[in-house]
Amino acid sequence: MQEQRQPIQRLDYTPPPFLIDRVDLTFELEETNTRVLSRLVLKRNPAHPNATAPLVLDGEELALESIKLDGKQLAQDDYELGDDTLTIAQLPDECILEIATRINPLTNTTLSGLYVSNGNFFTQCEAEGFRRITWYLDRPDVMAKFTTTIIADKTRYPVLLGNGNRVDQGVLDRNRHWVKWVDPFKKPSYLFALVAGKLVVLADRYTTGSGKNVNVEIWVEPGDVEKCHHALASAKAAMAWDEERFGLEYDLDTYMIVAVSDFNMGAMENKGLNIFNTKYVLARPETATDVDFDGIESVVAHEYFHNWTGNRVTCRDWFQLSLKEGLTVFRDQEFSSDIGSRAVQRIGNVRTLREYQFPEDAGPQAHPVRPDSYLEINNFYTATVYEKGSEVVRMIYTLVGHDGFRKGTDLYFKRHDGQAVTCDDFVAAMADANDIDLTQFKRWYSQSGTPRVTVEGVYDQDAKTFTLTVEQHCPATPGQSEKQPYLIPLALGLLDRSGAELPLVLAGESDTGVTSRVLQLKQAKERFVFTGIHSHPVPSLLRDFSAPVKLDYPYADEELVFLIAHDSDPFARWEAANTYLTRLLLQRYQQEAGHAAAPAQLVAAFEKLLTQDRIDPALVALMLQLPSEQFLFEALNEVDPTRLHQVRQALKQSLAKELRAPLIAVYQKLHSTEPYQYNAEQAGRRSLKNVALDYLAELDEPRITELLTNQYRHADNMTDRLAALAAFNQREGGDQYLADFASMWQDDALVMDKWFGLQALSDRPGALARVQQLMSHPAFAMTNPNKVRSLITTFCSRNMAHFHAVDGYGYAFAADRVLELDKINPQIAARLAACFNRWTRVEPSRRAMMRAELERVARQPGLSPDTFEIVSKALQAGK
Structure with missing residues (x-):
């Protein structure tokens, strides 16, 4: 097994030796030879322990052209150029550094940094993509004001977009034009964005509560603009909700969303210029399902809400990722609950948590909501950070109440606007605003694993009492063998045998008529005695899923x-x-x-x-x-x-x-x-x-086949048509409908993703062979994450019967694809490799085959840190 770089430890955090007050960037865009000029206004950071520490800038895949310090050209002896660092020693306490760099966006298949998709330029800088654009202190606690000037061919790239507000533009020689963008708010480099290309816009205006008019714009490729109306309406709804619920107004002249088909994530909250996967922008009834419409509504809201919970207040280091993500997921879930069905939203959230995060907590990749170490930060955009992080925020909401939570967020923004802070800072604001002690509660941030809560109920007919004995235990996880008791909010009710809700009166209390309440579990074992219970009740436990635990009750x-x-x-x-x-x-x-x-x-x-x-x-x-x-x-x-x-x-x-x-x-x-x-x-x-x-x-009845056929043929929406097609996909003879669907939608990439996904889930014999055959389909591309996720990841992660086929071919297929993708896009390869995480849970013959494939991947020379971290941790689980 090859040697890899050492993990980064949370407790090793040190403030940066320099701060950057201002960044002036100039881009001369060319697909294979973009020139980036950066002007950094630097000052030494008094919080750093070494007053003479050198400046060490991050960089990957960059060609250094020149460096100037306070206007003077530096010789090669004045700096040290490493594989991924640029070190300059003996800098004055305040200085201006100008760096010219060249990059090749066209060959950047990682989709991190500046890259080309369908002839247009896009960026993705979270977590550490900015270092693929220019040399920089690429860490979230370095916050600067950015000015960006973009120069490009006017015919090929008529639209030039950047962060903040557009302040100037003009025309140059050789059919070039330029646009200057100024972001008045300090931000870390991961929130930088640039877009250039042939795009069209769907625009509207939104008036904030204070009377400010904001341009709301969605930029897409020509031909897609009619699919943007739902996303635009969702953005405006999110803006209104954030003002009403949290008192937060938008702070720039324009809010922009840009859709791109080649994207590693769902969307990105870059300040004022959110870049989205087309999956979460484009929708009309003929091409998008109800689930798609719901997803767009949720993701648009999520990225917009980041403007405050992530941008105006950001995370100090990447260990604090849930500071912005967990809180913002909670906010988008609340938004969706308020505008739709709260019950359906909650159940959906819990199903996602249980199917993705609970296995993560019980597997080799288990880590706390605030991790203690990582090898590759891209691997920590996990269900634990997002979904469990949201549940942790929700528990605080449950403990302090609706009004108390608003008091806490008000104090949080008052204290930390414009700062890079920690999860502890957020919890402190909640505790101080509500005058409560959340010291024990913070174990939810530091301990990994899913607690198991065991409850026993005993009814005493003579005393008219019902006693609940509650125990909590959290199993050992990698690196954490012993766990301390959590503070667990347990919501419950008691029902009599007619279904009526009973008053919940604990021994020593007076009856207030409350029929649903939240108990606070703080010890490993506790007893709660309810009085005035006249018949043996049926307990309703963990109402609204008040804590992310596994509940046992007989x-x-x-x-x-x-x-x-x-x-x-x-x-x-x-x-x-x-x-x-x-x-x-x-x-x-x-x-x-x-x-x-x-x-x-x-x-x-x-x-x-x-x-x-x-x-x-x-x-x-x-x-x-x-x-x-x-x-x-x-x-x-x-x-x-x-x-x-x-x-x-x-x-x-x-x-x-x-x-x-x-x-x-x-x-x-x-x-x-x-x-x-x-x-x-x-x-x-x-x-x-x-x-x-x-x-x-x-x-298998003619009448049912007729129902399916009629729904498929006559549906006026993709929800119904796809439901019928999904049924045919599991039946013999379904290929004619799959072929008909493909001929109808072969030019719509997102619809074809649904088509790929359906076939990846097929129960019919030969599923793996069909997946392999579909990899040669004209609509499939290994360089496109959406295609990989829809076909390959769906098969490996969700088609349990065929992926785990007894011949082991599913495992070999997955390993081959991980190795292939690792050379193209390590982030996507690492996520696919997670399909091996639970290899120790299968029966022995399959376990041996899965282990062999993991070992084969781990032995591969030149394996990326992304994939190596996932595979090596999975193998550790078997020792």
């Missing part, structure tokens, strides 16, 4: 069915259904009784859900869906993924047979001919209708 099946019917908390109601289904599927897997009929009480509960009108259809759709194979996988050891898939599929088929009549009835009831609109009400009805169709598609 519910009887009948109690879970009771909660499905009666619980007033939508999340707890869904959780009861999910718990029942999970238990049933795991029992059948372990007992090898996968083909038994669905239990009568489950069929009755589902039939009741299908025939009730008073429940939100979107909630019913979620309650009817079986737990995913990824979720079930995590509850087992020595897993045979093929058998797990078969057990789940058998239950789905049995439910389809038993519920055929009510499923057809609800499908026909909800199969509307009204014109498509994206709103919560319509989307909820479509989701339930298509869940019913998904079940019915398990029945």
